[in-house]
Amino acid sequence: MLLAMKIKAAITAAALASPIALTIAPVAHPVDSAITEIAAKPFQYRLAGDFSREGKPAEAPLRNVSLPAGIKIMNRQVTAGEYARCADDGGCPKIPHASEMVDRPMVGVSWRDATAYAEWLTNKTGVLHRLPTDEEWVFAAGEKVRDEALPLVDPIDPAQAWIARYEAEANRARPGAFDPQPVGSFGRNENGLQDFGGNVWEWTNTCFLRITLEPTGTARVTNTNCGVRVVQGAHRTYMTDFIRDPRTGGCAAGVPPANLGFRLVVDDEKLSAAYRIVERGFAKLAVGL
Amino acid sequence: MITRRIAFLGAAAAALIVAAPALAADDLKLPRQAVELVAPPFVHPHEQATKEGPKIIEFKLTIKEEEVVIDEAGTKFQAMTFNGSMPGPLMVVHEGDYVEVTLVNPETNAMPHNIDFHAATGALGGGALTHVSPGEQVVLRWKATRTGTFVYHCAPEGMIPWHVVSGMHGTVMVLPRDGLKNREGKALRYDRLYYVGENDLYVPKDEKGKYKTYETVGESFADTTEVMRKLIPTHVVFNGKVGALTGKNAMTAKVGETVMIVHSQANRDTRPHLIGGHGDYVWETGKFINPPEKDLETWFIRGGSAGAALYTFRQPGIYAYVNHNLIEAVELGASAHFKVEGEWNNDLMKQVQPPGPILPGKSSAAETVVKIR
Numbered sequence: 001m002l003l004a005m006k007i008k009a010a011i012t013a014a015a016l017a018s019p020i021a022l023t024i025a026p027v028a029h030p031v032d033s034a035i036t037e038i039a040a041k042p043f044q045y046r047l048a049g050d051f052s053r054e055g056k057p058a059e060a061p062l063r064n065v066s067l068p069a070g071i072k073i074m075n076r077q078v079t080a081g082e083y084a085r086c087a088d089d090g091g092c093p094k095i096p097h098a099s100e101m102v103d104r105p106m107v108g109v110s111w112r113d114a115t116a117y118a119e120w121l122t123n124k125t126g127v128l129h130r131l132p133t134d135e136e137w138v139f140a141a142g143e144k145v146r147d148e149a150l151p152l153v154d155p156i157d158p159a160q161a162w163i164a165r166y167e168a169e170a171n172r173a174r175p176g177a178f179d180p181q182p183v184g185s186f187g188r189n190e191n192g193l194q195d196f197g198g199n200v201w202e203w204t205n206t207c208f209l210r211i212t213l214e215p216t217g218t219a220r221v222t223n224t225n226c227g228v229r230v231v232q233g234a235h236r237t238y239m240t241d242f243i244r245d246p247r248t249g250g251c252a253a254g255v256p257p258a259n260l261g262f263r264l265v266v267d268d269e270k271l272s273a274a275y276r277i278v279e280r281g282f283a284k285l286a287v288g289l
Numbered sequence: 290m291i292t293r294r295i296a297f298l299g300a301a302a303a304a305l306i307v308a309a310p311a312l313a314a315d316d317l318k319l320p321r322q323a324v325e326l327v328a329p330p331f332v333h334p335h336e337q338a339t340k341e342g343p344k345i346i347e348f349k350l351t352i353k354e355e356e357v358v359i360d361e362a363g364t365k366f367q368a369m370t371f372n373g374s375m376p377g378p379l380m381v382v383h384e385g386d387y388v389e390v391t392l393v394n395p396e397t398n399a400m401p402h403n404i405d406f407h408a409a410t411g412a413l414g415g416g417a418l419t420h421v422s423p424g425e426q427v428v429l430r431w432k433a434t435r436t437g438t439f440v441y442h443c444a445p446e447g448m449i450p451w452h453v454v455s456g457m458h459g460t461v462m463v464l465p466r467d468g469l470k471n472r473e474g475k476a477l478r479y480d481r482l483y484y485v486g487e488n489d490l491y492v493p494k495d496e497k498g499k500y501k502t503y504e505t506v507g508e509s510f511a512d513t514t515e516v517m518r519k520l521i522p523t524h525v526v527f528n529g530k531v532g533a534l535t536g537k538n539a540m541t542a543k544v545g546e547t548v549m550i551v552h553s554q555a556n557r558d559t560r561p562h563l564i565g566g567h568g569d570y571v572w573e574t575g576k577f578i579n580p581p582e583k584d585l586e587t588w589f590i591r592g593g594s595a596g597a598a599l600y601t602f603r604q605p606g607i608y609a610y611v612n613h614n615l616i617e618a619v620e621l622g623a624s625a626h627f628k629v630e631g632e633w634n635n636d637l638m639k640q641v642q643p644p645g646p647i648l649p650g651k652s653s654a655a656e657t658v659v660k661i662r
Contacts, residue, residue, distance in 0.1 A: 055643060097498040155640050157633040159606035166607050166628060170536035178362050210644065222646050247361065258361075 033074040035266055038140060038191055040070040046147050048134045048230045049209035057152045058213055065135060072266040073132060073140045076183045076194045077105040077202065083117060091120030095244070104180040105195065107259035111203045111229045111241040114262040121264065128267040134206035134230040136265055142189045144196035146235055172235060175199030178258050201233030201246065201257035208238050233257055317387060323347040326378035329528055330483045330540060335381040337478055338468030343385040345430070350377065351393040352402050354506050359490060359524055360531040360622065366492060367506035368456040368529070369400065369443065375529030376486025376553060377441070377459030382433050383466050389430040394421040399507055401445050402452070406431060407594070408439035408461050416444045433463040437576035438595035442555045450517060450556065451510060454489055456529065458555035460595040465577055472580035477570055479549035479599060483540050485625060487554045487612060488529065489522035522557070524622050525612060531622030540610070542602050544631025550610070553595035559623070561598070562587040562613040565606065568598040587613050604638070605631040
């Protein structure tokens with residue numbers, strides 16, 4: 001868990017810093033889902049968290065970022081059958097009333113359940129598997145990402161933004177079906193990856209941050225809450241890590257995610273080594289936006 | 290499945306069912322007014338205070354048995370409704386009016402039905418005089434002698450609770466002729482009215498914990514009765530479906546507008562609360578001859594009744610209107626939203642300092658220790 005968090009921290013730092021070019025040899029992989037490797041290239045990323053400037057709400061910055069060494073990510077979400085194998089093995093909590101449709105995405109899982117699965121798979125395969133960071137998810141999802149810069153809450157008149165956000169949420173197109181659908185039902189994106197932005201929202205490892213944007217331009221993290229993680233899908237939201245059912249645990253007013261599920265990234269050794277180098281410089285890099 | 294118990298009415302009930310003596314159509318010699326009913330949460334146009342005299346107000350209720358969807362997961366439910374909505378429509382008349390209801394049970398239905406008006410007097414609220422089999426209609430007239438909001442519901446012997454929790458209930462509002470008043474006799478008027486009908490639902494589950502669906506309403510009776518007898522609903526909904534009054538269907542108002550919220554629960558207690566607001570004037574028991582209570586946080590609607598609350602919105606934004614058993618509100622569906630436009634009032638509420646790091650230093654009031662001798 002700690003290793004996973006360090007990796008996440010390193011990747012966050014790396015994403016915020018200038019790109020580091022590395023060559024990684026592809027690794028053959030013993031998991032059910034095919035893994036796609038996407039080479040690093042710059043992309044637009046709207047930072048996650050709550051931002052303020054001089055005590056007033058500020059828009060989350062939109063940055064050009066690049067993952068240091070690209071990404072290796074599952075082509076699809078983890079299925080119910082795959083999760084069941086972990087649960088039967090004692091590696092994951094059994095989810096009551098989980099779907100029997102073993103070939104469909106696993107839903108009704110919390111961040112903790114997903115992390116348990118990733119650890120179990122890591123032990124089984126000897127290769128580090130983990131949830132993606134929000135940056136990695138956005139990079140992999142490509143054209144399927146919906147960048148919603150929702151209206152800022154003005155402390156003088158907070159209601160304007162509340163109403164605008166409520167209307168934006170109410171007007172979001174809902175997925176046609178609520179139940180998990182056969183893999184591929186929501187199409188492929190330009191990277192050949194399936195079902196981004198369908199009716200399953202995916203856990204990431206990124207924690208909820210409160211960040212002050214200083215006049216000098218640096219970003220200062222004033223609070224890190226890893227009890228709340230970024231959830232990505234047809235829209236981005238934040239969810240407490242033990243929530244399995246987004247209906248009642250999600251967006252307060254407005255439309256919550258239909259389902260919570262996940263896919264994993266593969267983090268093989270050479271990548272890990274690169275991140276450990278980066279990690280040492282993390283403290284300095286965190287404010288170097 | 291219809292048992293003999295249901296198919297053959299009890300002797301006691303049968304004794305009450307008499308053909309109504311044939312009366313001359315207009316023995317009352319009063320003007321008539323036909324009213325076109327509107328689906329909740331809205332209400333048909335009506336006067337609050339009226340200068341007109343008593344009338345015979347004509348309403349038509351057509352019973353629809355139909356499969357509906359009751360939540361976002363797509364759970365199907367065999368509902369029985371008045372006019373195709375859960376709850377049935379709100380009817381508004383004045384004290385001294387006569388309510389003439391034509392109750393239609395189309396041939397396409399499977400069940401016998403009737404109607405009991407809590408505002409009416411005699412014959413089980415009209416239930417004994419309105420039994421209709423599929424393919425029949427009946428006309429009942431009753432005098433609105435008491436002011437207030439009153440539930441009506443279907444109540445056929447042998448399956449009364451089942452019809453009610455399947456959606457067959459609604460509300461009649463009998464206004465005083467000179468409109469609503471506060472304790473001091475000052476007139477109270479509303480700019481808009483919303484009718485929120487709350488329904489407890491008891492949907493059977495299979496061995497795997499999934500909600501069961503049934504081909505016909507009759508087939509659901511036995512399983513549903515088993516769930517009902519445990520007295521724990523699987524859903525508690527406003528306007529027939531989880532989230533029915535949210536998102537694009539959120540109720541709306543403007544700062545400065547006075548809204549009347551009529552809330553009925555034909556079967557089970559509830560306690561409405563407007564999150565971010567109050568009940569300026571609340572007839573908790575729903576009867577207008579009693580002066581309203583003022584400034585309520587949460588009010589109690591006893592099962593089998595309807596209440597009314599007036600509130601003048603003072604802040605813009607999003608409000609939730611809930612049954613304040615929060616488990617029922619959030620987990621079972623008993624939540625609605627108001628979207629209110631207008632200008633924010635910083636005097637009423639202001640975020641003095643946004644969330645940020647905990648500051649060290651000077652003792653706050655909370656840290657001051659007061660020694661008491």
